[in-house]
Amino acid sequence: MSVSMSKEARARRRADRIRDKHANDLPRSMRPNAFVKTLTIVVLVLVLIYFLFPIYWAIIASTKTPSQLTGSNGLWFAVPLNELPGAIADNYATLLGWTRGQFWRWVGNSLLYSCTSALIGTIVSVMAGYATAKFNFRGKGVAIGIVMACMLMPAALLTIPQYSIFHTLHLTNTVASIIIPCSVSPFGFFLGRVYAQTSVPNELLEAARIDGAGEARIFFTIVLRILAPAMVTIFLFLFVATWNNFLLPLMMVSSDELKPVTLGLYGMVSLATFNDRGALMMGALLGVLPVIVLFLGLQRYWQAGLAAGAVKG
Incomplete structure (x- = not known):
C-alpha cells in the first residue's frame, strides 16, 4: 500500500x-x-x-560586551562559537537588570497595543471603506475629502492636540490613550475603500439583497470573506505603525508598567550610567521578533491582499 x-x-x-x-x-x-x-x-x-x-x-x-563592540570584528562574533550561549545569557541578564525585569512586560504591552489597535482599526477601516464605496448618502464627498485631507497631516502634528483631549478626559497614562488614537487610520480607510470598490462585485450584493439578506448580514457573511486578504494587509500596516509609534506613548504614558518596548528601551538608553550597547541590541532584536514572526505567518494572506485591489472586477 x-x-x-x-x-x-x-x-x-x-x-x-x-x-x-x-x-x-x-x-x-x-x-x-x-x-x-x-x-x-x-x-x-x-x-x-x-x-x-x-x-x-x-x-x-547582541552577543558582545561594550569593549568587544569596539575592539573586535564588527561582522563576526567576539567569542568562539562554543562560548556563544554564555555570552548570550550574560547579555540577557544585563538587559533584564537594566530594565528592572520589565522588558517582557514592555513587549507584552506593545503586543496588546498593536494587536488591539490593528484589530479595531481594520474593522473600522473596512466598514467605513465599504460604506463609502457601495452606498450613496448626503455629505459622502465631503466626508471622503476630509478623511483624505487627514492623510496629508503628519502624525506628530496631531499628537499634542490628542494629548490635550485625553488629558481633559482624564485618560492620559491609560491603555486607552494609546489604543484609541492608533485605531483611527485615514490610510486604512483609503485602503478599505479601494479594496471594496475593486473586489466586491455590485452584482453579488444585489443578488444577496434579492434573496432577502439584510445589509448587516451581507457585510459580515459575504463582504468580510471577500476582503479577508485585504484586511490582513490593513491589519499588518496598523500593527507595524502602532508598534513603531514612539511620540504618542512618550506624551501619553508616564508609568513604567504601561510603556511599550520602544519607549522602555529609550528610557534605558537615557540613563546617565548606561553604556552596555550589546544589551541594547539584544533588547532591540527581541523587541522586533514578534513583528518578524507576524509577517512570516501572514505572508501568504498579505501577498494576496496587496494584489486584491489591483484589478477591478
Missing part, C-alpha cells in the same frame, strides 16, 4: 513540474535575454543584503 502511494506521489509531483514548466513558457520575443536575467539577479541579491544585513549585525552585536 505504501509503495503504491509513493508511486502516485512521485507521479503527481512529476505532472506538477511538467504543468508548471509549460505554464511558464513564453514566446521567444518575450523572453528576457541573459544580461537582463543576470542584472535582475544581482539587483535582487543586493536588495536582499541591504535588508538582511542590519538583522545580521544586530544578532552579532
